Amino acid sequence: AQSVAQPEDQVNVAEGNPLTVKCTYSVSGNPYLFWYVQYPNRGLQFLLKYITGDNLVKGSYGFEAEFNKSQTSFHLKKPSALVSDSALYFCAVRTNTGGFKTIFGAGTRLFVKA
Amino acid sequence: EAGVTQFPSHSVIEKGQTVTLRCDPISGHDNLYWYRRVMGKEIKFLLHFVKESKQDESGMPNNRFLAERTGGTYSTLKVQPAELEDSGVYFCASSQPPGGPYNEQFFGPGTRLTVL
Numbered sequence: 001a002q003s004v005a006q007p008e009d010q011v012n013v014a015e016g017n018p019l020t021v022k023c024t025y026s027v028s029g030n031p032y033l034f035w036y037v038q039y040p041n042r043g044l045q046f047l048l049k050y051i052t053g054d055n056l057v058k059g060s061y062g063f064e065a066e067f068n069k070s071q072t073s074f075h076l077k078k079p080s081a082l083v084s085d086s087a088l089y090f091c092a093v094r095t096n097t098g099g100f101k102t103i104f105g106a107g108t109r110l111f112v113k114a
Numbered sequence: 115e116a117g118v119t120q121f122p123s124h125s126v127i128e129k130g131q132t133v134t135l136r137c138d139p140i141s142g143h144d145n146l147y148w149y150r151r152v153m154g155k156e157i158k159f160l161l162h163f164v165k166e167s168k169q170d171e172s173g174m175p176n177n178r179f180l181a182e183r184t185g186g187t188y189s190t191l192k193v194q195p196a197e198l199e200d201s202g203v204y205f206c207a208s209s210q211p212p213g214g215p216y217n218e219q220f221f222g223p224g225t226r227l228t229v230l
Contacts (some may be wrong), residue, residue, distance in 0.1 A: 004156070032216045042120065044157075044205065044221035051216045090157065094216070100145065100209075101170060102219065104157035 002027045003037040006105035013081045014113050021076040021108045023091030033074040034102070035065055044090065049065050050074060061085070081112045115139065118222035120206050127226045132194040135225045139188070139208030145169075146189050147209075147219060148181060152202035163189060196229045203227070 005024045013019045025031055035047040048059025050067045058064045065076045074091060091105040117139045127133050139146045148160040160179070161171040165186035174181070178197070183189040193200055203226050208217040 035222070039222065043122075043223040044207075046218050046220070049218070092157075100147070100162050101159040101173065102147075102157075103159070104149075104151070106154070106156040110211070 002093065002095065002103050004093050004103050004105035006089075006091055006108045009106075010107050010109045010111065012111045012113065015083050016080050017076050018087070019081040019095075019110065019112070021089050021091075021110060023074045023105060024072050025074065025091070025093045026072065026102075027093055027095050027103075029095035032066060032094045033065070034094075035059065035063070035076050036090045036092060038088040038090065038107075039093065040087075047076070047089075063080075083112050083114050086110055086112045118206055118208050118220050118226050120204075120222040122225060124226045124228075126230065127196055129198055130195045130230050132192065133196055133227060135191045135204050136228070137189045137191070137206030137222060139206070140220055140223065142210065143208035143220070144186070144210040144211040145217075145219075146183060147207040148189070148191055149205040149207065150202050151205065151224075152199070153169075157205065160191075193227075196227075198229050201227055201229045 003026045033050040037042040038044050048057050050057050055067045063078050087111050088107050089109045092102045144165050146163040149157050150159040159173040162169045163183045166183050180192045193228045203224040205224045206222045209217045209219045
């Protein structure tokens with residue numbers, strides 16, 4: 001069965017420090033990987049995606065993620081966290097054999113302290 | 115350009131009652147999806163419309179859930195009768211044709227359903 005794991009329910013980081021939100025996946029077929037962010041009372045917003053090519057992908061708001069096929073991971077990173085980055089982050093995957101459905105992780109809440 | 119909208123934003127009903135959620139996709143988006151997040155768990159796929167046709171409804175939990183998209187524009191998701199375990203946040207998303215697993219899906223703000 002296809003699945004996405006976000007091992008941390010919550011990540012705490014000080015403003016200005018680098019942040020990492022972890023994600024691993026288990027799929028059959030080629031993975032298409034996504035990160036979404038949800039701010040309070042808002043819908044899911046697309047951050048970035050990996051389809052093919054360069055393993056390091058850059059997205060909105062200074063975020064980036066690295067696709068690691070051997071470790072089946074797609075960790076989200078940012079060199080310098082902002083208080084405004086505090087939100088709920090979801091890792092997601094689709095495959096070329098899974099149709100259009102998106103498989104999400106359980107989400108990781110990021111707290112950035114000033 | 116208006117995004118995906120959902121109505122209502124919150125709904126509180128009693129067990130056994132009926133609730134209908136509505137989603138208006140981005141204009142021109144043939145693909146419409148429903149997802150649900152229950153009790154802080156992962157967001158789960160419910161179903162996928164292409165225009166007015168159900169392309170994939172493998173995620174629908176049971177026959178108390180009925181989704182429609184008459185005319186291929188907005189969609190409704192009816193829960194009848196509602197049970198306690200139906201509580202959660204229901205998200206709608208849409209994407210442009212021709213679609214594909216790598217196309218961006220645009221999500222609405224969600225409807226928070228509470229069944230008492």
